[in-house]
Ligand SMILES: C[S@@+](CC[C@H](N)C(=O)[O-])C[C@H]1O[C@@H](n2cnc3c(N)ncnc32)[C@H](O)[C@@H]1O
């Protein structure tokens with residue numbers, strides 16, 4: 001469902017913009033029903049008050065908790081069932097963060113990502129994206145939302161931008177705490193600066209070699225690493241937030257000395273943070289997770305060369321590997337849970 005459809009319905013029931021905002025705030029912030037009910041009945045037009053229980057029930061049905069898989073680092077993976085029965089993953093991150101899904105499946109087909117193996121199944125509607133946040137907020141506070149779950153936000157831009165606008169206003173999330181993660185697409189660099197809520201941007205770079213990037217991200221738009229960084233820098237300067245470059249570290253593939261030199265060449269002097277994430281092993285994929293020592297050594301070398309580098313353990317990893325694995329296992333219950341020993345983050 002689109003948020004715009006919900007807004008139209010509220011307007012048809014007599015809501016003015018303030019009423020609309022109030023209902024959206026109660027929903028997206030998962031505010032307590034009792035306090036909300038008193039406020040709502042006091043402020044809203046009678047036809048809307050009469051319909052509110054049905055609307056509240058419909059919004060709750062957009063994203064229901066299927067199962068919860070706690071990690072050992074304060075994170076938890078949530079398997080979420082959407083209204084039509086499709087499953088997506090959200091992840092409760094340490095420090096009040098939440099990772100949400102923007103598509104069921106993904107058309108980009110990155111060769112290291114479980115979500116990419118199915119192709120695109122369907123878009124996640126803007127209201128379903130916000131519903132993931134509302135659901136998470138019934139469990140714990142959410143002050144940061146990263147669009148790093150299943151799917152490519154650039155391929156579902158209208159829905160993602162609509163959700164961002166709501167989360168950054170009625171949803172009470174600071175704009176720089178909304179993180180749009182993408183393989184990069186010219187439409188992203190045109191659309192994001194124009195929105196009323198400008199999110200922070202994470203660009204999944206993974207290599208400084210255009211030919212290797214085409215192999216690893218077979219159906220990503222053909223922007224070269226240089227073009228990506230140039231467009232990212234313009235956005236960073238316009239918003240005042242650094243670009244987070246994502247680098248899934250694949251042993252023997254994108255961890256060479258040449259790549260390190262390429263990163264220094266590309267990112268020196270840029271308003272940027274490099275997030276290195278050692279590959280989360282996905283069954284059947286031809287990649288190896290580098291040792292933590294090797295990854296830490298690369299991060300230290302980049303630091304010494306002036307590149308702000310963070311080595312990250314992706315959240316919830318001890319309950320399952322890369323994004324989409326929990327969903328894949330739910331679809332095929334015989335798939336075993338792969339346990340990985342958690343290690344500290346540099
Ligand atoms: C799942 S994607 C979703 C957002 C967007 N499609 C993108 O690629 O930026 C978020 C991040 O997860 C990373 N990722 C996917 N599969 C991974 C794996 N098996 N191990 C480590 N990181 C992985 C991607 O490289 C990307 O940076």
Ligand code: SF4
Pocket residue numbers: 106107108109110113114115116117149150151152183
């Ligand atoms: S890493 Fe992102 S773009 Fe690539 S297949 Fe996975 S979800 Fe899609």
